[in-house]
Amino acid sequence: MHAVVLGAGVIGVTTAFYLAKRGFRVTVVDRAEAVASGASHANAGQLSYSFTDALARPGMPGKLPGLIFGSDDAIRLRPMPDLNFICWGLHFVRQCTAENYGRNTATVLQLAMRSSGLLDELRREFDFDFAFRKAGKLVLYRRAGDLAAAERSVLLKRGFGCQTRVLTLREACEIEPAIESMRGEYAGAVYSADDHLGDARLFTMRLAELLRDRYHAEFRLGCEAQAVLTANGRASGVQLVDGVLHADSVVACLGAWSRSLLGTLPGGQPLVPVRGYSVTLPQGSHAPSVSISDAERRIVFSSMNGEVRIAGFADFVGFDESADRKRIGMLLDLARDIAPLAADYGASLRRDWGGFRPMTANSQPIVGPARIPGLWLNCGHGMLGWTLACATGFDVAQQLASSQV
Numbered sequence: 001m002h003a004v005v006l007g008a009g010v011i012g013v014t015t016a017f018y019l020a021k022r023g024f025r026v027t028v029v030d031r032a033e034a035v036a037s038g039a040s041h042a043n044a045g046q047l048s049y050s051f052t053d054a055l056a057r058p059g060m061p062g063k064l065p066g067l068i069f070g071s072d073d074a075i076r077l078r079p080m081p082d083l084n085f086i087c088w089g090l091h092f093v094r095q096c097t098a099e100n101y102g103r104n105t106a107t108v109l110q111l112a113m114r115s116s117g118l119l120d121e122l123r124r125e126f127d128f129d130f131a132f133r134k135a136g137k138l139v140l141y142r143r144a145g146d147l148a149a150a151e152r153s154v155l156l157k158r159g160f161g162c163q164t165r166v167l168t169l170r171e172a173c174e175i176e177p178a179i180e181s182m183r184g185e186y187a188g189a190v191y192s193a194d195d196h197l198g199d200a201r202l203f204t205m206r207l208a209e210l211l212r213d214r215y216h217a218e219f220r221l222g223c224e225a226q227a228v229l230t231a232n233g234r235a236s237g238v239q240l241v242d243g244v245l246h247a248d249s250v251v252a253c254l255g256a257w258s259r260s261l262l263g264t265l266p267g268g269q270p271l272v273p274v275r276g277y278s279v280t281l282p283q284g285s286h287a288p289s290v291s292i293s294d295a296e297r298r299i300v301f302s303s304m305n306g307e308v309r310i311a312g313f314a315d316f317v318g319f320d321e322s323a324d325r326k327r328i329g330m331l332l333d334l335a336r337d338i339a340p341l342a343a344d345y346g347a348s349l350r351r352d353w354g355g356f357r358p359m360t361a362n363s364q365p366i367v368g369p370a371r372i373p374g375l376w377l378n379c380g381h382g383m384l385g386w387t388l389a390c391a392t393g394f395d396v397a398q399q400l401a402s403s404q405v
């Protein structure tokens with residue numbers, strides 16, 4: 001059976017891997033010239049198995065008017081006269097109840113915990129280097145109210161076997177002494193020893209090499225998919241910019257661009273791109289070993305490959321990249337202000353980057369069959385695509401394989 005996977009981000013390549021393991025002949029298509037050129041390129045690298053909190057939560061709707069007028073430097077919210085965006089906003093507001101927040105957070109948590117086990121298996125079977133490190137993760141809170149809300153979330157997650165815990169600032173400093181050189185006034189932290197770090201791009205590249213070498217998968221890079229073709233009411237292939245590619249099944253892993261090729265998603269679910277940014281710099285004298293987030297400022301410091309990656313912000317501005325320079329400048333200023341010794345901020349060897357997170361309104365990815373038989377989806381991973389890649393890749397491959405028997 002020939003499966004075509006559209007999109008060579010971390011989700012597409014991981015999906016291709018699990019399909020190949022099940023005996024499918026696999027072709028991966030991407031319009032970019034290299035794998036991991038989209039959101040998977042230079043993300044924060046966190047395998048955030050314990051921090052799966054949904055974006056839609058109680059209290060959010062009341063903050064939206066302020067966000068439109070720039071009340072939070074970390075979030076840009078530009079209202080757009082676009083049906084998909086309006087629909088997304090309405091779905092999002094509906095998800096902002098305590099009940100929906102709890103359900104969405106717990107669903108993604110369970111997926112993330114399975115993903116952790118699957119990545120462990122993969123690492124045991126194929127020992128390739130993607131800067132993986134059992135780093136742990138600390139989320140620092142400035143306001144006592146936010147820490148109390150985080151504590152409620154910790155209790156919810158403990159019910160599912162997740163081992164996060166609330167720490168005083170002193171306890172957090174004992175785990176990560178670099179916090180002492182940070183300038184924020186923190187009320188406390190939430191810590192997970194089970195969260196790890198790894199370079200999503202390196203992982204995607206290594207897995208693509210393995211797919212080529214061991215499973216004889218084909219990669220059609222620099223090749224745009226223009227339409228999913230059907231015959232007798234089911235997906236029969238893909239119209240590529242340079243011809244037709246026939247297939248028994250097609251799996252769309254197109255990240256933030258999923259709607260542009262597929263139109264409506266199952267249940268009419270809206271999906272929006274959310275722009276985020278990162279800068280990668282040489283380590284400073286007090287670079288953290290643990291991955292550290294400042295929850296209020298929405299910034300992350302991750303040490304990978306002997307460098308520090310600083311990532312953050314969430315801009316709801318469509319596919320607009322025109323403010324990238326300004327936003328990256330703001331991210332750097334914020335990082336320098338919060339953690340002046342974490343990185344060598346003056347270094348000329350700096351890599352700036354922006355990516356579009358594929359965001360659903362309930363923060364859950366869309367994994368499973370599309371309306372057209374033979375077409376499958378694995379998209380909408382939002383803030384956690386790297387974390388969830390193994391579980392959702394495994395699941396869609398399993399569903400597809402079971403549908404063939």
Ligand SMILES: Cc1cc2nc3c(=O)[nH]c(=O)nc-3n(C[C@H](O)[C@H](O)[C@H](O)COP(=O)(O)OP(=O)(O)OC[C@H]3O[C@@H](n4cnc5c(N)ncnc54)[C@H](O)[C@@H]3O)c2cc1C
Pocket residue numbers: 006007008009010011012029030031032036037038039040041042043044045046047048223224225226253254255256257261275276277278311312354355356357358379380381382383384385386387388
């Ligand atoms: C700043 C930032 C920090 C982040 N940090 C983390 C983190 O620490 N941990 C975590 O788990 N997640 C993180 N994420 C989220 C994560 O990066 C994404 O969820 C994940 O990369 C999505 O992967 P994907 O494969 O679905 O999308 P992408 O990587 O964007 O891949 C989609 C691919 O589809 C291709 N494509 C689109 N249209 C077509 C077409 N018509 N024909 C052919 N190809 C097409 C694109 O070229 C692209 O390569 C972060 C994201 C950002 C922006």
